[in-house]
Amino acid sequence: MSDHDYTIRAARPADGQAILGLWHGARSAHASTADRIEDIHRLLAHAPGSVLVADAGGTLVGTLIAAFDGWRGNMYRLAVLAEHRRRGVGLTLVRAGEERLRRQGALRITALVGHEDEVAAAFWESVGYPQDREIGRRVRNLQPSVGAER
Numbered sequence: 001m002s003d004h005d006y007t008i009r010a011a012r013p014a015d016g017q018a019i020l021g022l023w024h025g026a027r028s029a030h031a032s033t034a035d036r037i038e039d040i041h042r043l044l045a046h047a048p049g050s051v052l053v054a055d056a057g058g059t060l061v062g063t064l065i066a067a068f069d070g071w072r073g074n075m076y077r078l079a080v081l082a083e084h085r086r087r088g089v090g091l092t093l094v095r096a097g098e099e100r101l102r103r104q105g106a107l108r109i110t111a112l113v114g115h116e117d118e119v120a121a122a123f124w125e126s127v128g129y130p131q132d133r134e135i136g137r138r139v140r141n142l143q144p145s146v147g148a149e150r
Contacts (some may be wrong), residue, residue, distance in 0.1 A: 006061055006089065008096040011051035016040045018060040019051065026079035033141055052096055054080070054089045062089040066097030073098075073106030078120075094127050112137075 011019060016037045023035050044051060047067060054062035062080040066073065075097050080089045094111075101109055111129045113120045121131065 006054045006056040006092075008052055008054055008092055010049040011040075011044060011053045011063070013041055013044055015051075015053055015060060016044075019053070019063050022060060022063050022079040022081065023077060025081065049100060052093055052100070054084075054093055056084075062093050064090075064093040064097050066100050068101050068104040068106050070105075073101030073104070073109035074112065075101075075109060076112035078111075078123075090123060091127055 019040055020035055020037060040051070043065070050065055050067045052064045052066055053060045061084040063077065064075060064079075065077045066075050068074075075094065078090055078093060080093075098109060109129075110132075111124045113124050113129075113131075125131070
């Protein structure tokens with residue numbers, strides 16, 4: 001696949017189900033909260049342009065959230081369809097995310113990666129995001145965990 005086989009663009013509400021499908025197919029064992037269509041729609045309404053997709057003729061082959069909180073940029077939920085991996089889709093999404101965050105004023109970007117996800121860690125290292133051994137995250141879920149009763 002070349003850069004000409006897909007376009008990077010901002011996700012639209014109509015992309016919600018396809019995004020969920022991508023996330024489901026590439027779900028990290030470290031993800032602990034459920035993926036819900038209403039959350040995608042809320043994100044798209046609250047921060048238009050923060051969800052980037054790789055669109056190959058109407059089929060979404062990749063996605064990345066590139067969000068800015070006014071202070072720092074964060075990238076997460078990078079997912080590429082298995083049959084499109086190792087063809088530059090992930091790298092192109094990351095670079096597009098960086099450019100989006102740079103335009104918003106971000107001077108530092110964090111990529112969220114599961115500690116023991118060796119494949120993801122190797123990818124992020126290869127695109128210039130070494131593990132920060134100085135700072136860790138502390139997280140509390142405010143919604144039910146994956147598989148929890150509602």
